[in-house]
Amino acid sequence: MTDATGRPRTVLVLGGGSDIGLAITHALVGRGARGVVLAARDTARLDAPAAALRAAGAAVETIEFDAEQVDTHEDVVAQAFERARALTGDVDIAILAFGLLDQATVLEEPPATAGHVAMVNFAGVVSSGLAVAQQMAAQGHGTIVVLSSLAGQRARPSLLPYAAAKAGVDAFGDGLDEALLGTGVRVMTVRPGWVRSKMTADRRSAPFATSTERVASDVLRGLDRGSRVVWSPGVIRLVGAIIHYLPRPLFRLLLGSR
Amino acid sequence: MSTGDPSNGTRRRLTGWGGTAPSVATVVHPATRGDARAAFEAAGPRGLIARGLGRAYGDAAQNGGGMVLATAGLNGTALTAIGPIDGPRATITVGGGASLEAIQRAVLRTGWSLPVLPGTRHVTIGGAIASDVHGKNHHVDGSFGAHVEAFTLQPPAGDPIVVTRASDAALFEATTGGMGLTGVVLAATLRLMKVETRLMRVHNQRTADLDATMRALVEADATHRYSVAWLDLASTRARGRGIVTAADHARAAEAPAVGLLDEPSLWRATVPPVVPMNLVRRAGVSLFNAAWFRRPLPSEALAPIESYMAPLDALGAWNRLYGPRGLVQYQCALPAGEEAVLRAIVEAITHAPAVPALSVLKRFGPGNGAPLSFPIEGWTLAVDFPAGDPALGASLDTLDEHVAAAGGRVYFAKDARMRAEMVPLMYPRIDEWRATQARIDPAGVLTSDLDRRLHLTAASTRSAR
Numbered sequence: 001m002t003d004a005t006g007r008p009r010t011v012l013v014l015g016g017g018s019d020i021g022l023a024i025t026h027a028l029v030g031r032g033a034r035g036v037v038l039a040a041r042d043t044a045r046l047d048a049p050a051a052a053l054r055a056a057g058a059a060v061e062t063i064e065f066d067a068e069q070v071d072t073h074e075d076v077v078a079q080a081f082e083r084a085r086a087l088t089g090d091v092d093i094a095i096l097a098f099g100l101l102d103q104a105t106v107l108e109e110p111p112a113t114a115g116h117v118a119m120v121n122f123a124g125v126v127s128s129g130l131a132v133a134q135q136m137a138a139q140g141h142g143t144i145v146v147l148s149s150l151a152g153q154r155a156r157p158s159l160l161p162y163a164a165a166k167a168g169v170d171a172f173g174d175g176l177d178e179a180l181l182g183t184g185v186r187v188m189t190v191r192p193g194w195v196r197s198k199m200t201a202d203r204r205s206a207p208f209a210t211s212t213e214r215v216a217s218d219v220l221r222g223l224d225r226g227s228r229v230v231w232s233p234g235v236i237r238l239v240g241a242i243i244h245y246l247p248r249p250l251f252r253l254l255l256g257s258r
Numbered sequence: 259m260s261t262g263d264p265s266n267g268t269r270r271r272l273t274g275w276g277g278t279a280p281s282v283a284t285v286v287h288p289a290t291r292g293d294a295r296a297a298f299e300a301a302g303p304r305g306l307i308a309r310g311l312g313r314a315y316g317d318a319a320q321n322g323g324g325m326v327l328a329t330a331g332l333n334g335t336a337l338t339a340i341g342p343i344d345g346p347r348a349t350i351t352v353g354g355g356a357s358l359e360a361i362q363r364a365v366l367r368t369g370w371s372l373p374v375l376p377g378t379r380h381v382t383i384g385g386a387i388a389s390d391v392h393g394k395n396h397h398v399d400g401s402f403g404a405h406v407e408a409f410t411l412q413p414p415a416g417d418p419i420v421v422t423r424a425s426d427a428a429l430f431e432a433t434t435g436g437m438g439l440t441g442v443v444l445a446a447t448l449r450l451m452k453v454e455t456r457l458m459r460v461h462n463q464r465t466a467d468l469d470a471t472m473r474a475l476v477e478a479d480a481t482h483r484y485s486v487a488w489l490d491l492a493s494t495r496a497r498g499r500g501i502v503t504a505a506d507h508a509r510a511a512e513a514p515a516v517g518l519l520d521e522p523s524l525w526r527a528t529v530p531p532v533v534p535m536n537l538v539r540r541a542g543v544s545l546f547n548a549a550w551f552r553r554p555l556p557s558e559a560l561a562p563i564e565s566y567m568a569p570l571d572a573l574g575a576w577n578r579l580y581g582p583r584g585l586v587q588y589q590c591a592l593p594a595g596e597e598a599v600l601r602a603i604v605e606a607i608t609h610a611p612a613v614p615a616l617s618v619l620k621r622f623g624p625g626n627g628a629p630l631s632f633p634i635e636g637w638t639l640a641v642d643f644p645a646g647d648p649a650l651g652a653s654l655d656t657l658d659e660h661v662a663a664a665g666g667r668v669y670f671a672k673d674a675r676m677r678a679e680m681v682p683l684m685y686p687r688i689d690e691w692r693a694t695q696a697r698i699d700p701a702g703v704l705t706s707d708l709d710r711r712l713h714l715t716a717a718s719t720r721s722a723r
């Protein structure tokens with residue numbers, strides 16, 4: 001259980017290769033978390049992150065998890081919780097960090113690719129998030145960190161499937177938190193701006209760009225405060241509100257979106 | 259309210275007195291002894307733990323996702339019954355959910371008192387045994403367990419067992435200080451002591467720094483049955499200055515005008531400075547403490563037993579003053595001879611970022627034979643900190659290491675953050691306790707959030723190394 005001083009003991013990362021997920025996990029280990037379960041489609045790619053976490057003092061397990069295979073999520077998540085208990089105890093914090101970014105502007109994108117992005121980024125979050133929520137409700141405590149995005153506040157033509165899926169994830173996070181009322185489990189939805197990471201390395205940066213470390217420290221502050229929503233960096237809360245309500249011609253002008 | 263039938267249980271969010279680290283469990287209120295047994299039968303994979311009045315500061319009486327058997331709060335049941343006093347034997351038999359407050363109310367009228375009273379009366383007999391609580395007279399009278407003749411224990415399976423030191427010494431001692439992990443105490447037979455009045459004669463002494471406080475406590479203990487020191491740890495100039503209050507029961511001749519039947523509420527209580535921590539920080543605590551330190555202090559006065567023993571009770575739910583994030587109490591014991599470590603700890607607390615709110619120092623007499631009983635001969639320091647400062651965890655971990663290295667320990671009843679690795683260092687007889695616990699609970703049904711965090715039971719060690 002997360003102790004009286006706000007220190008979790010055990011962390012589960014779905015999307016264990018994600019830079020943001022790992023930055024948050026490192027911050028939690030720095031604060032005293034002792035066990036980490038990393039879940040990803042290709043566990044071989046978890047070797048390096050697992051080694052880094054071990055070097056930081058955590059016991060680490062890895063487990064295969066394919067975000068697109070929603071039929072497997074209930075079992076995989078149950079197994080992940082079992083592994084966590086064998087390692088250091090109940091999962092105190094689960095981070096839903098997996099996600100794909102589209103490779104092309106939407107009208108040139110193969111529809112199937114867009115569909116996969118939507119499957120992984122939205123359907124995968126719904127099924128695995130629900131599986132985690134049920135496991136945590138059964139243990140009577142826990143926090144689910146759902147990675148949404150500023151992009152989900154207003155979809156635009158570039159990254160459209162991604163942004164649309166994040167809009168869904170955002171709604172899901174909010175609604176799941178409400179559904180979990182009285183179970184001892186809460187959901188914190190994180191809305192980062194443009195995060196410099198390997199996922200975005202080959203792309204043009206955007207205004208209010210931030211780093212994975214910055215997101216991690218904002219997430220920790222949100223956990224301490226019991227926030228339901230965390231914007232990172234904090235100033236984009238305003239940006240989010242503006243772009244959400246801006247009439248479309250102005251939105252087009254502001255972001256120069258084509 | 260629900261009975262022991264778990265289908266009537268309600269899902270509730272529970273915390274300890276500190277208001278930290280909540281979890282949700284199915285809470286059942288047994289009305290009969292049979293209900294307690296039925297609750298065990300219905301407990302699922304997350305097991306069961308008893309809960310009294312929830313005065314443990316941390317997660318001892320919580321069981322996330324499992325069952326919590328709440329013994330207190332239902333009046334007129336077998337669990338809260340207070341039997342007649344057996345005068346010749348000076349004992350009383352009470353339910354495991356009866357509170358010290360209710361018992362004192364019943365027995366003081368006829369000139370009896372419980373011999374060990376902790377800093378709050380809102381504690382059940384089950385809780386007092388499970389934490390083997392101590393009072394300000396530990397150096398003379400020992401801890402609560404020393405005054406328990408027998409108790410009836412509902413184990414996870416089978417009929418209730420009457421346990422005495424003669425019938426099963428290992429189980430008696432494993433339950434004393436065993437944090438509820440050996441079963442549910444349904445009833446207990448306790449020794450009472452005679453008192454002539456409801457009053458204490460209290461001697462107050464201001465002390466200039468920690469060494470002076472320690473000296474004054476040693477002197478007080480030589481001549482008084484009760485003693486305790488309030489410490490000002492917020493002052494960096496006079497670190498560890500304080501007020502030592504030593505006391506004895508007032509004899510009838512000393513308080514001729516006050517009969518045993520007089521209500522103590524006629525007396526104005528003096529309440530230690532509980533600072534509204536959600537409003538002030540270190541500077542505020544310093545000011546509060548300085549004012550408290552300098553207040554007019556009679557060198558000698560009469561005070562009701564309850565206001566000397568449990569001054570904070572006059573404030574009711576004072577823990578709420580800490581705001582929604584709650585508080586963490588750090589209580590450690592250090593062996594006699596380790597005064598240098600005590601000084602170092604006080605030093606560390608004064609310089610740590612976390613603000614020490616209320617601090618209390620006491621001396622302990624020799625410990626008893628119970629493997630997990632907290633008191634050991636020497637010193638005990640208790641410090642309240644507001645929770646919510648991210649630096650608090652790491653700084654208390656450092657204190658743990660000093661305490662363990664000196665052969666001391668942290669009190670489970672106050673703890674909500676210690677790490678499992680510390681337990682075998684602080685409680686070297688843990689394996690002996692585990693063996694007895696596993697004998698009474700081979701299936702590993704008894705567990706709590708505290709158990710899962712500290713890996714006390716062998717079963718919890720198996721499921722999470």
Ligand SMILES: Cc1cc2nc3c(=O)[nH]c(=O)nc-3n(C[C@H](O)[C@H](O)[C@H](O)COP(=O)(O)OP(=O)(O)OC[C@H]3O[C@@H](n4cnc5c(N)ncnc54)[C@H](O)[C@@H]3O)c2cc1C
Binds near residue numbers: 314315378380671
């Ligand atoms: C203001 C304040 C001052 C205090 N001062 C002191 C002090 O001076 N000295 C001291 O020693 N302690 C002190 N305490 C701590 C308190 O005495 C202990 O935590 C005590 O155990 C609380 O009893 P409870 O009935 O509230 O039990 P809970 O807090 O509900 O439970 C505490 C433990 O007892 C177990 N338990 C409860 N009932 C039963 C039962 N029927 N059978 C088996 N196990 C049971 C629980 O499982 C749990 O492990 C203080 C607490 C407060 C809030």
